[in-house]
Amino acid sequence: MDYRTSEGTAGPRGEDLLPASVAAAVKVVIVGGFGVGKTTMVGSVSEIRPLTTEETMTQAGVGVDDIAGVERKTETTVAMDFGRISLNDKLVLYLFGTPGQERFWFLWDGLFEGALGAVVLIDTRRLEVSFDAVGRLEERGVPFVVAVNAFPGAPVHPTAELRAAMDLPDSVPMIDCDARDRASSRDTLLALVRYLQSLHTVTPETP
Numbered sequence: 001m002d003y004r005t006s007e008g009t010a011g012p013r014g015e016d017l018l019p020a021s022v023a024a025a026v027k028v029v030i031v032g033g034f035g036v037g038k039t040t041m042v043g044s045v046s047e048i049r050p051l052t053t054e055e056t057m058t059q060a061g062v063g064v065d066d067i068a069g070v071e072r073k074t075e076t077t078v079a080m081d082f083g084r085i086s087l088n089d090k091l092v093l094y095l096f097g098t099p100g101q102e103r104f105w106f107l108w109d110g111l112f113e114g115a116l117g118a119v120v121l122i123d124t125r126r127l128e129v130s131f132d133a134v135g136r137l138e139e140r141g142v143p144f145v146v147a148v149n150a151f152p153g154a155p156v157h158p159t160a161e162l163r164a165a166m167d168l169p170d171s172v173p174m175i176d177c178d179a180r181d182r183a184s185s186r187d188t189l190l191a192l193v194r195y196l197q198s199l200h201t202v203t204p205e206t207p
Ligand SMILES: Nc1nc2c(ncn2[C@@H]2O[C@H](COP(=O)(O)OP(=O)(O)OP(=O)(O)O)[C@@H](O)[C@H]2O)c(=O)[nH]1
Pocket: 033, 034, 035, 036, 037, 038, 039, 040, 041, 073, 075, 076, 077, 078, 098, 099, 100, 101, 149, 150, 151, 152, 177, 178, 179, 180
């Protein structure tokens, strides 16, 4: 199909179209607990205008949503975030950010469907909010990397301690990131893709 993108005509904008060279499009989910930076990461790295379903947090959430540690947060994802990034001219990632609040977790199963990999964002002030995401990925056998999102004043722990606290095997990559920074978010996704590739690389058995 031939889309015209000049002003005033219908159809997607030029930057929305995929180049003909793209050979693989991979679904990746960005997960983690409430307020760890999922929407921020999808927004910073996406090359198309991200779709977000942010709603203002209201009094209705008081007593239901645990905002300890993120008291200044005013908006929250109620369904999902969606974005896209071309890592090179052949590989495109479709990014799906999950909602973080417990009352929307029933949406996760649908969002995980068909995902080849995941980024679990963690905030070292509130590690426990991302435990459930890790558990669900493990249950479903979705490979993931863990990205430590740098929040001001958040304690810095040695990687080994964080791994132990998250009960992560050594094989799962753990990277530092700043979800607000495009290059840092892109590096995190590259680390995930490298990890996924390593899982598919067959190591010859020694006789
Ligand atoms: N300092 C700092 N602030 C961040 C970073 N990432 C996100 N934030 C801020 O933290 C707040 C929460 O970020 P969101 O991206 O909404 O978090 P979320 O995980 O999508 O939240 P829910 O959808 O409600 O679960 C926002 O005010 C962001 O600006 C980061 O890397 N560093």
